[in-house]
Amino acid sequence: MNKSSWQSRRRHGRRSHQQNPWYRLHDPEDRSDSQTAQSAQDSSHGDDESPSTSSGTAGASSVPELPGFYFDPEKKRYFRLLPGHNNCNPLTKESIRQKEMESKRLRLLEEEDKQKKIARMGFNASSMLRKSQLGFLNVTNYCHLAHELRLSCMERKKVQIRSLDPSALASDRFNLILADTNSDRLFTVNDVKVGGSKYGIINLQSLKTPTLKVFMHENLYFTNRKVNSVCWASLNHLDSHILLCLMGLAETPGCATLLPASLFVNSHPAGIDRPGMLCSFRIPGAWSCAWSLNIQANNCFSTGLSRRVLLTNVVTGHRQSFGTNSDVLAQQFALMVPLLFNGCRSGEIFAIDLRCGNQGKGWKATRLFHDSAVTSVRILQDEQYLMASDMAGKIKLWDLRTTKCIRQYEGHVNEYAYLPLHVHEEEGILVAVGQDCYTRIWSLHDAHLLRTIPSPYPASKADIPSVAFSSRLGGSRGAPGLLMAVGQDLYCYSYS
Numbered sequence: 001m002n003k004s005s006w007q008s009r010r011r012h013g014r015r016s017h018q019q020n021p022w023y024r025l026h027d028p029e030d031r032s033d034s035q036t037a038q039s040a041q042d043s044s045h046g047d048d049e050s051p052s053t054s055s056g057t058a059g060a061s062s063v064p065e066l067p068g069f070y071f072d073p074e075k076k077r078y079f080r081l082l083p084g085h086n087n088c089n090p091l092t093k094e095s096i097r098q099k100e101m102e103s104k105r106l107r108l109l110e111e112e113d114k115q116k117k118i119a120r121m122g123f124n125a126s127s128m129l130r131k132s133q134l135g136f137l138n139v140t141n142y143c144h145l146a147h148e149l150r151l152s153c154m155e156r157k158k159v160q161i162r163s164l165d166p167s168a169l170a171s172d173r174f175n176l177i178l179a180d181t182n183s184d185r186l187f188t189v190n191d192v193k194v195g196g197s198k199y200g201i202i203n204l205q206s207l208k209t210p211t212l213k214v215f216m217h218e219n220l221y222f223t224n225r226k227v228n229s230v231c232w233a234s235l236n237h238l239d240s241h242i243l244l245c246l247m248g249l250a251e252t253p254g255c256a257t258l259l260p261a262s263l264f265v266n267s268h269p270a271g272i273d274r275p276g277m278l279c280s281f282r283i284p285g286a287w288s289c290a291w292s293l294n295i296q297a298n299n300c301f302s303t304g305l306s307r308r309v310l311l312t313n314v315v316t317g318h319r320q321s322f323g324t325n326s327d328v329l330a331q332q333f334a335l336m337v338p339l340l341f342n343g344c345r346s347g348e349i350f351a352i353d354l355r356c357g358n359q360g361k362g363w364k365a366t367r368l369f370h371d372s373a374v375t376s377v378r379i380l381q382d383e384q385y386l387m388a389s390d391m392a393g394k395i396k397l398w399d400l401r402t403t404k405c406i407r408q409y410e411g412h413v414n415e416y417a418y419l420p421l422h423v424h425e426e427e428g429i430l431v432a433v434g435q436d437c438y439t440r441i442w443s444l445h446d447a448h449l450l451r452t453i454p455s456p457y458p459a460s461k462a463d464i465p466s467v468a469f470s471s472r473l474g475g476s477r478g479a480p481g482l483l484m485a486v487g488q489d490l491y492c493y494s495y496s
Contacts (some may be wrong), residue, residue, distance in 0.1 A: 033140060099458055101436070108454040112156070144428040147480075148450050151429065151441055154482065154493040156456065159207070163200075163216045163442055172198060174485035176466040180206075180232050180239040183470035183478065185261070186243050189227050190484070191424075196249075197226055197241075201264040204474040212492055217264040225249055231300065233291040235314060243288035244300055254284040256303055258314065264267055272444070278313060286310075290331035296338040297354050304328025309342060309352060311495045320358050324350075329418065330377045330388075337363055337397070341386060343374030349388055349398075368398050375414070376421040387430070389414070389421050395432065397447075409442045411449050417461075422469055431469050431482070439467055439484065454495065 063071050069078045070093075081093065094328040131137045137145070163169050172190040175197060179186050186202040207214055225246040233241040240259045248254040258279040288304035301313045306327050309376045311320040330343035338354040347370040354465040356363040372392035379386050385406075395409040413434035420433040423444065430442045441451045457463045465486040472478040473492075481494035 007277070018159040063244050065385070095254070098459075105437075105454045105459060107116060108452075112454070136421045144445065147429065148443060150480070150495045151450055154451075154495060157212055157363070157492050157494065159211075159483075159492050160213045161202070161216055162213065163218065165218070168192075168198075168218075169216070170488060173457075173462075173487055174466060174490070175227070176230065177202075177483065177485045177490075178230055178232065179468040179483070182239075182475055183468075183472050184475035185239070186468065186483065187230065187232070187261075188229065188448070199244075199259070201261060207474045207478065207492065209479065209494060214490070219263045228376050229255075229304075230290045231289055231291050234293060235299065243291055245289045245303060246282075248284060253282060254286060256281045256283045256286055256289060256301070256312075258301075281312060283312075285309060287329050288331045290333055290334040290340070292340075293335055294333055294338050294354075297333065302331055302333070302340055303330050304342060309340070311352075322352055322358050322363060328376055332377050332378055332379055334383050341366075341377050341379060343370075343377045343388060345373040347372055347374060347390065349374055349377060349386070366400055366403065367423050370394060370404055375418050377381060378421050378423045378425065381425055386425055386474070387421055389419065389432065391416055393434070395421065395430070395442075406427055407446045407447050409449075411440050411442075411452070413438070417464065419464075422467065424469055424471070427469075427471055427480075429469070431467060433465050433467055435461075435464065437464055437486075439465060439482075453482075453484075455486055456489065457485075458489060463487055 015092065024413040034386060051057075065071075066078060068081055070081050071078050171193050175189040175191050176184050176187050184204050186204055188200045188202060190198045190200065192198050197375055198218065200216045202214050202216050204214060225244075226249075227244055228247055229245040231243050232239040233243040235241050235258065239261065241260050244257045244259060246255055246257060259311055260278055263278075283303050283305070285305055286303040287306070290302045292298070292300045292302070297311075300311060300313050303310045303312070304327070307324050309322040309328055309331075311322070311323060313319075324342070324344060326344035326346035326348065328342045328344055332341050333339070334341065334351075340354060341349065342352065343349050349366075350364050350369040351366040351368065353363050353365040368386070368388070370388065370390040370392075372390040372394070374388055374390050376389045377386060378388075384400055385397045388398065389412065391414050393412045393414045395412050396405045397407040397409075399405070399406050409430060409432075411434075412432055413436040414439040415435055417435045419435065424431070425444065428444045429450070430444050431439065433439050437457070439453040439455075440449060441453075442449055455463065455465050463486055465484045467485075468483045469477070469481070471480040473481050473483065473494075479494055481492055484491045484493065
């Protein structure tokens with residue numbers, strides 16, 4: 001090849017690179033010019049189409065996707081995506097996604113404050129009453145639809161929490177809340193700044209509109225242990241204790257502890273003033289726990305461990321161990337029959353027949369299967385159906401007689417978190433908080449998504465809300481509503 005032909009090819013290659021807009025974007029001399037031209041081009045499309053940024057790039061066909069670049073539809077220009085290491089405020093796909101989620105959350109909060117949601121199209125108070133009078137709705141369906149209508153009108157109000165240590169309320173963050181059977185007390189686990197956890201009980205009997213003031217009773221002698229699982233336990237009387245599965249700390253092994261509610265001063269119901277018994281059982285590595293109200297397993301609780309289930313009698317100390325093939329992440333006892341249902345990391349759900357003992361293989365009464373780790377199991381009142389959720393975001397209703405899934409509840413978001421289910425058959429609703437920090441409420445009977453409630457806090461892994469719903473918040477004379485604990489605050493979504 002002679003010198004003149006080589007120079008000709010070099011000039012031709014340079015001209016072709018300058019004519020290609022992708023190369024011009026990467027040329028330092030021409031980058032500003034290309035951005036100006038791109039801005040002018042996008043301005044001409046301004047009112048015709050708005051690019052979507054759900055995946056960090058524009059969805060409109062007029063805006064091409066460039067590797068390593070992000071198109072901002074507001075500024076109408078490309079920005080370079082930077083790697084997330086040692087850069088000051090780098091622009092990454094994760095930060096773009098968080099920004100979009102936050103703008104969506106703020107928009108939904110604003111919409112909730114301005115206008116009320118409609119649970120079902122075509123249903124309002126007058127149409128429901130008319131259909132009931134004409135005989136198109138029976139009493140049960142009318143009550144369920146009335147609850148759905150009132151759910152769509154729930155309004156968010158902040159609850160004022162009082163305590164003997166007000167400074168701690170401003171720094172301690174809610175980890176979880178758990179209402180007792182009568183919904184007049186709320187057990188709380190708070191993460192403290194110095195590490196570990198602090199426990200408390202909120203008396204809900206003073207939760208009355210419009211003031212919404214409650215008092216938190218704390219016991220500072222039981223702290224600094226992270227809680228894996230918690231449930232109310234009825235040892236002396238209904239909900240006399242709290243059963244906690246605690247993680248190990250330094251050289252201290254993990255354990256299961258029965259904490260008397262009477263240790264939290266003035267938190268127990270009126271007329272019950274008996275001292276409680278504090279029990280601690282050395283059970284390291286417990287993922288889940290459940291207390292039995294079945295008469296054939298009286299004074300017993302279960303803990304789900306790695307590859308086994310441990311059944312313990314609190315009074316006699318007798319233990320039974322059942323081997324499994326996976327970690328047991330969720331548990332619940334049946335009330336009418338002596339069965340213990342377990343959800344595993346492998347996706348298997350099985351029932352242990354407590355009458356068979358732990359010898360042989362006859363103790364496995366029922367087996368169901370999910371495609372991902374099961375995080376919550378809930379038995380319905382007639383004990384013929386079971387609700388379960390997993391780490392793939394699936395919520396399924398199983399018929400225990402046919403061992404088949406008969407209904408799925410769509411919209412739940414979960415990838416790896418331990419998120420509980422809240423089933424309320426009296427109101428006919430299912431409540432669950434997703435990993436995206438949205439609280440969703442479904443109709444239990446037809447899986448219709450009734451309402452999606454955004455979190456008052458920005459969505460993050462550390463601020464997933466914990467909720468408790470009841471038709472009688474504060475006891476038998478209480479009002480229906482939803483309690484949501486997130487960050488340092490407690491909110492009440494009450495029926496209007």
